[in-house]
Amino acid sequence: MATRVVPRWTGRALALAVAATLLAGCAGDSSTDDAWEQRGLPGGARPSDRLVLAVVEPDDGVGPVVDFIDSATTSVALGTYEINPDYAPIVDALTRAIDRGVDVRVMVSATEYPLTGPQGNPADVAALQQKGIDAQLSNPAFSYYHAKFILLDAGQPSARAMVTDFNFDQGYFEADPTHPDEGGTRGMAVLATDPDDVAEIASYFEADWPPFGQWPPPDRPNVIWAPSSDQFPNPGNAERVMRDLIGGATETLDIYEQQFPVASELLDPILQRAKAGVKVRIIGNRVGFDPKVAEVLEPAGVEIVFGPAAADGRELYIHTKTIVVDAGSPDQVAYIGSVNPFLAESLQTERELGVLVTDNASIEEVSAVFDKDFATATANL
Numbered sequence: 001m002a003t004r005v006v007p008r009w010t011g012r013a014l015a016l017a018v019a020a021t022l023l024a025g026c027a028g029d030s031s032t033d034d035a036w037e038q039r040g041l042p043g044g045a046r047p048s049d050r051l052v053l054a055v056v057e058p059d060d061g062v063g064p065v066v067d068f069i070d071s072a073t074t075s076v077a078l079g080t081y082e083i084n085p086d087y088a089p090i091v092d093a094l095t096r097a098i099d100r101g102v103d104v105r106v107m108v109s110a111t112e113y114p115l116t117g118p119q120g121n122p123a124d125v126a127a128l129q130q131k132g133i134d135a136q137l138s139n140p141a142f143s144y145y146h147a148k149f150i151l152l153d154a155g156q157p158s159a160r161a162m163v164t165d166f167n168f169d170q171g172y173f174e175a176d177p178t179h180p181d182e183g184g185t186r187g188m189a190v191l192a193t194d195p196d197d198v199a200e201i202a203s204y205f206e207a208d209w210p211p212f213g214q215w216p217p218p219d220r221p222n223v224i225w226a227p228s229s230d231q232f233p234n235p236g237n238a239e240r241v242m243r244d245l246i247g248g249a250t251e252t253l254d255i256y257e258q259q260f261p262v263a264s265e266l267l268d269p270i271l272q273r274a275k276a277g278v279k280v281r282i283i284g285n286r287v288g289f290d291p292k293v294a295e296v297l298e299p300a301g302v303e304i305v306f307g308p309a310a311a312d313g314r315e316l317y318i319h320t321k322t323i324v325v326d327a328g329s330p331d332q333v334a335y336i337g338s339v340n341p342f343l344a345e346s347l348q349t350e351r352e353l354g355v356l357v358t359d360n361a362s363i364e365e366v367s368a369v370f371d372k373d374f375a376t377a378t379a380n381l
Contacts, residue, residue, distance in 0.1 A: 042248030042325040043241050045333045045356035046221045050194035053336070053362035056369055057166055058184030058310065062089045062173040065189075068150060068162055069093040075103040077151040077205045079353075081144065081338075082120075083108060084169040085127035094133055107208060109145035110137040139212045142227065143345055147353035148338045154202040161201050163355050164189035165320045165338055172319070175312070183310025185317045186256065186373065188336050188366070190355050197223050201353070208351065226339055226352035238352060242266060242341040245325055245333065245356070249273050253280045254324040254370050257342065259288035264342040267296060274300035283308060283373050285318045286381055294381065306381060308373035316373065321354075327367040334363045 041047075055064050066089050069076060076097050083106065085091060098104050106128060108121050121137065128135035138145030151161045166172040166187035175184050192198055200220045207215035217234040218225045225236030246253065246269045253273055260267075260282075274280045280302040294304050307315035323335040337354020340346035357363060 041331050041356075041358065042333045043245030043335065043356050044221050045245075045358055047358050048194060048197075048222055049359055050197065051190050051192050051222055051355050051357050051362075052359045053188065053357065053365055054162060054191040055164070055187075055189040056365070057172060057187035057189075058174055058316075059369075065090065065150070065162070065168075065173075066093045068152070069097060072097050072102050072152040073158070074153045074156055075105075075151075077105050077107070077154060077202070078168075079107040079145070079147045079149050079151075079205060079208070079351075080167055081109045081146045081148065082112070082167045082169065083124065083128070085124050085131065087169050089173075090168045091128070091131065091133070095131060098132060104133055105209065106133055106135040107138055107145065107205065108135060109142075110140050111142075111144050113144065136210050138351065139208055139210075141212075141232070142351045143349040144351070145208070146338050146340075146346065146350045149201060149353055151198070151201055151205060154198070154205075157195075159195065159198045159202070161192045161198050162189050163192055163201075163337055163353060165322070165336060165354075175310070175314070179317070181314060182317050183312045183314030185319045186308070187320050188322055190336050190357060190362075192223075192355060194220075196220060197355075204353075222356040222358070224335070224337060224339060224352070224354040224356065226347055227349045229348040231349075236352070238339050238341075238354070239347045241356070242335075242339070242347065243269060245323060245335055246270060246273060246341075248331075248333075249278045249280075249325045250331075251278060251326045251329055252324075253278050254327060254367065254374075255280070255282045256318055256320045256322045256370070257282050257284035257289065258318055258321055259340055260284060260290060260293050260342045262290040262292040262296070263344070264293075265344065266342055267293060270302065271297060271300055274302050281305075281370075281374055283318060283370065283377055289381065291381055303374075303379075305374060305377035305379050307377055309376035322366060322370075324363060324367055324370060327363060332360070332363050333358055334366050336366070 125135045148164045207213040218237045226238035228236045228239035282304045310316045334357040339352040339354045
């Protein structure tokens with residue numbers, strides 16, 4: 001893996017980051033009017049140095065996430081599709097926060113895929129409650145609560161959020177013994193410190209917390225929300241942003257894919273970008289990738305590979321949904337978050353959260369990880 005070019009949010013580095021946020025809160029938003037001027041970046045993104053890559057998994061392990069929770073001083077709000085109540089690193093960090101007087105709340109999806117299968121989240125929420133953690137099941141209006149983030153110290157000058165694409169269990173941070181053929185799970189997280197970005201995330205969490213309220217319309221250009229369906233008041237921007245992001249590629253388009261059915265509404269936009277001369281590369285999972293997608297894309301020059309190698313030589317499971325557009329150009333943008341852009345349900349009826357990153361150092365690192373994974377993968381489905 002390439003040398004880190006953005007801070008690891010651990011130890012003294014995390015303390016310095018919090019101090020810088022406090023100073024920024026006193027001085028006002030560090031982004032100037034010129035920096036926030038719309039430049040027509042892919043996805044509608046705007047330049048921001050307050051959304052930076054924080055974690056790459058399984059390379060970094062659970063330590064940075066634990067240290068992040070340990071840095072909370074007033075509150076922790078954690079949203080996730082699933083959390084293992086017996087996974088000590090995360091659960092112990094939450095209980096330590098409670099012990100020092102921090103308000104801790106955990107939101108967990110009320111439903112699990114498939115709906116006809118075992119539904120373990122209610123029992124997991126009950127187990128967390130027995131440990132003294134205020135845990136609740138999500139609003140049943142969502143088909144799934146799939147957003148994943150940790151929001152710290154909401155309403156304070158030091159408020160910040162870690163927006164992730166991974167859940168909170170062992171297999172997302174290291175090799176999972178229950179999956180002996182896998183060397184871990186590829187995942188990423190972004191640290192958000194812009195006061196307005198963090199405030200919007202906080203407002204959505206509050207609306208999603210029982211007794212459930214109405215969330216506001218999304219108005220932060222670099223923050224992506226689902227559900228996007230008009231059946232919901234104030235629908236999210238995920239569907240539009242994903243179309244604009246992919247459609248805005250002019251040079252390169254690098255895609256991590258967890259699931260890709262041939263019925264995806266984004267299949268044709270990718271095909272059109274490839275036909276227009278954009279270099280398109282996809283790293284996917286063999287399970288969840290419809291072979292018919294390759295039949296459509298590969299004749300147009302799209303390169304598709306599977307199963308990149310982990311450090312121990314076993315295959316990585318691709319859980320990240322990261323997309324990088326025009327890497328290395330002045331208009332480069334990376335998407336990181338929970339939205340599965342190729343699944344209609346993820347875009348339309350699930351609670352999802354993602355961000356658009358324009359920070360150059362962060363995108364350079366994401367691209368280095370993608371290049372490494374692409375080089376160690378195979379074209380065999």
